[in-house]
Amino acid sequence: MVDFNNETTATITPSALVKILILQRRHDFLEAQEHYYKYLSDDVETPVSLDMVLARLRTLFLELQPMLKRQWKGQEEELEEFKKIFTNDSKEKNSIEKILNHFVQLNAMLDAVGLLKIDNKKAYDTTSWEESNNAFKI
Amino acid sequence: MRSKYNYSNGLPFDKTLVKNLDAIYDRVKKQKKGAIMVIDGGVGEAKTTLSVHCADYLNKKAGFGEIDLTPSGCIQLAMGGKDFVTKLKKCFEERLPVAVYDEAGDYSKRGSLTSFNAMLNRVFDTFRTYQIVVILVLPNFKVLDENLFDKGLPRGLLHCYDKQQGKYGNYSGYDHVRMQWIKHIMGKIRVKQQAYSIESPNFRGHFLDLSPERSHQLDMLSTAGKLDSLEKIGVKMDGLLTYQELSIRLQKSISWLRYTIRTLGIKATKKIGLVNYFTPDIVEALITHVDSVKPVGRPRKAYPSEYDDVLAEGG
Secondary structure, three states, X not given: OOOOOOHHHHHOOHHHHHHHHHHHHHHHHHHHHHHHHHHHHOOOOOOOOOXXXXXXXXXXXXXXXXXXXXXXXXXXXXXHHHHHOOOOOOHHHOOHHHHHHHHHHHHHHHHHOOOOOOOOOOOOXXXXXXXXXXXXXO | OOOOOOOOOOXXXXXXXXXXXXXXXXXXXXXXXXXXXXXXXXXXXXXXXXXXXXXXXXXXXXXXXXXXXXXXXXXXXEEOHHHHHXXXXXXXXXXXXXXXXXXXXXXXXXXXXXXXXXXXXXXXXXXXXXXXXXXXXXXXXXXXXXXXXXXXXXXXXXXXXXXXXOOEEEEEEEEHHHHHHHHHHHOOOOOHHHHHHHOOOXXXXXXXXXXXXXXXXXXXXXXXXXXXXHHHHHHHHHOXXXXXXXXXXXXXXHHHHHHHHHHHOOOOOEEEXXXXXXXXXXXXXXXHHHHHOOOOOOOOOOOOOOOHHHHHOOX
């Protein structure tokens, strides 16, 4: 969590702050869709709203928008398609599957830029001396 | 089919070690790079047995039979540094893929480790192109020179421990990086053997004994090397001296010593292999001889001094 009231926050570079904010928004979205499914399975009479899920996706989208413009150069149609889900007229048509599909797109993009890529350790057979030595360029 | 001396894969050790031996063999034969495999462990943990198993496997892989363990024909298992250099040369001449150095014949000599490391460094500068896998059998691999590690020569370590007499032996395999870490840890802690438990191995395994016939041959070889060393220790404890030691004490050349001792008719007190040993009394005899002997050659001419005239006049 980024605390803008804390003085030490000013010492952190903007890029590091933005990274944390993006991850935080992403986490919020995941939490929202988890709640949505939870209430859906609780068999409650009242209809379950997608509003919170959609709102959190929108926040994540807005956070990423400048980057999306650069990353999706030449794919303006996709970007427009993305924007449509936030307009009121198309709200009825939105389904959780559609929202999740869009989130998957964003997730893939975040992975491509290295924000989610944590499996970058070289995989090798640890029971082999030579493979292990070669991994350390020995 | 599993037997007393082989597992179901037809070998006395498991497939993980096979994979690693294959990789070392390829490194030496295909990539034409130098490689040392180290086997270490406490006394009586069957290090030499495991080294023979590994050498047998590599030999068979290269199309040769099991290594010869008879005293007359054994050229792939060397007991001691000098023996190793001689046998390594023979291995190259006969295009054999592996040579084993067993430290047993060297352990008694003070400073043998320094000369051993110097020898290894020299050997690996010249013998790399000869494509021979070298297996070193040592009580503790920490004695290996840092220079060998800098060159990346030790490719793996098999640490033997907890042998179950009559059943099987155990080993842990460590790669080069882990070896370096173990070496580092050993320098930091009091009980050096604990370092093997602190660093986790790449793999662990068991190995079986040699057949009774080969086991007996190996015992004979190994014991011969050790007896030779023990005999040399005995000689040292008696205070007997070699030509080299006499040469240092008397500040005379070895050839002078050989000539003088022969002239004086002094016999060696003991002879082990090619080395003659003499009692310390010989030093006194030689010193007396040096004092009594006139220098060879033309007698020195007495040149007249500038004071001779003065002395003659009685002044």
